[in-house]
Amino acid sequence: MKLINSFGPNPRIVRMFMAEKGLSIPSTDIDMLRGENRKPPYTDKNPGGQTPSLELDDGSVLGETVVICEYLEEKHPTPALIGSNAQERAEARQWQRRIELNITEYIYNAFRYSEGLGLFKDRVHCIPAAAPDMKVSAQSWLKKLDGLIAGRDFIAGKQLRLVDIVLYCCLDFAKDVGQPLDPSNANIAAWFKRIDSRPSATASLSPNWADMKMRG
Template sequence: MKLHTSIGPNPRVVKMFLAEKGLEMPFVKVDLMAGENRRAPYNAEVNRAGQTPALELDDGGTVTEITAICEYLEERQPSPPLIGATAEERAAARMWTRRVDLKVCEPMANGFRFAEGLPLFENRMRCLPDAAPGLKAIAQDGLQWLEGEFKGPWIAGERFTLADILLFAFVDFGGQVGQPLDPKYARLTDWFARVQARPSAAASA
């Protein structure tokens, strides 16, 4: 297998997941800034959606979308479980991953794409600049909600899971593009520091 990767929080999620699993594979770097992902051969042979990351399998097939890639890797190497070893654990991790994605990651990413990232994205996708402030506010609302729901030490409770990896990658990215984690969210700030101290955070940067 090999991973087609680039800059950005989405590829980082998979790279951090791999690091936590202790899995190694070749990385094929895709030049996102130059639009390599939006033209052949990448969007013809690897991912027709023109997005990264993409996991190229040994049989020539390809898995895209970060949660699908991580689910596949978990099935290939169940230990250590980053989604879950039981139906209950898997349900909890998937629930929190979905919540994190909808409430924080997706609005944060589009808030960036439609504002600071507009010069890069305006010719690649439909952009709604007027929506950027509202999307950023929605992401902050999501973080506020998480702060209130957080029981710790990790997003899904006692286990470090894909939900932590996903949120960390995007919160770290947000801090670089004008959407920092507000220090008033003390629980999430402490959580962020704990994730940042993990070797996988540095390995995936």
Template sequence: MLIYDAHSPAPRCLRMFLLEKQLQVPAVTVDVMTGENRQSPYLTVNPAGQTPALRLDDGSTLAEAVAIAEYLEELYPLPSLIGSTPEQRAQTRQWWRRVELNITEFIHNAYHYAEGLTRFESRIPVLPEAADGLKQVAQDRLHWLDGMFGPGPYLCGDRFTVADIWLYVWLDFGAAVNQPFDRSLPNIGPWFERIAARPSAELSRKLLAA
């Protein structure tokens, strides 16, 4: 297998996932800053032009960080980051979807339309006038998520899962691109510090191919 890695939140999610899994997979770096992911030959690897991607041993390619994580969990079920029972897997996916659909997608698009505008305006449709609203929605939904947070210490109770990874990486990214979250949130605030203290949080800042 070969991972196509990049300096971007979704690839970092996958890096942190691999570190927690204690998996080592060969990788190459795609330069998304210069738009290499939107050009050949990378488009022959992933026509969607997104990172990360995973080339399988048969030469086929999987794209989307979520799908790659699901695939690797099935190959290497321990330590479990999605779940070892149908109930656990469903619970993890429930929180994972809540995080993605309500928070991280808004952070992502707000970045495209504001701080990342000069980088993306020649690549994708951008709506600068929507940026402030998207940021506001992300923060509102984070308060919403905080209110549903159970006894913890993680989103899925006592299980650290891929849902925690996804939310942590994107909140960390948001803080770096003028989208800081309210650290006084009673549940998410301490949770963030808890995840940040995991060795994989810091180590995942480094590219796999470095």
């Protein structure tokens, strides 16, 4: 098994997930900033062209961040970062769906269409005019989430779950590229600080993140 790794918030999700589980997997790096992930031989393995990917022992490749984490959870169920029973997993996945559909996808696309346009304009279809509304939509749902997590240590309840890692890595990246954290969201601010203080948050950063001025 081998992790095909790169700079970016999504590869960081997998690295942070692995760190929380105490997993070490051999890895190879691909230069996402130079577009190596958007052409062969990488796209022969992962036609979606995104990073990271997980190459399994039989040569098959998993190319979706959450799917990779769920695969690792099934192979290494302790500690449970999705859930230890059907109800816990369902609740965690419910929050995962809400966060991805209403927050992280808006944030990432808003970046691709605005601050990251120079990097992405020749790689994916970009809609610059949509970026401002996407930023507003993401912030609106973050405001809603701030109320929903009142009294909770983590998004899905009392324990760290994959959904916390997914949102944290997104917000930590976005805050330095035109989508800062709103300090009026006091519950999210406290939650963010809680996740940011975990050793896995630092351990999962790419070695060159400071030079790039982006946390990925």
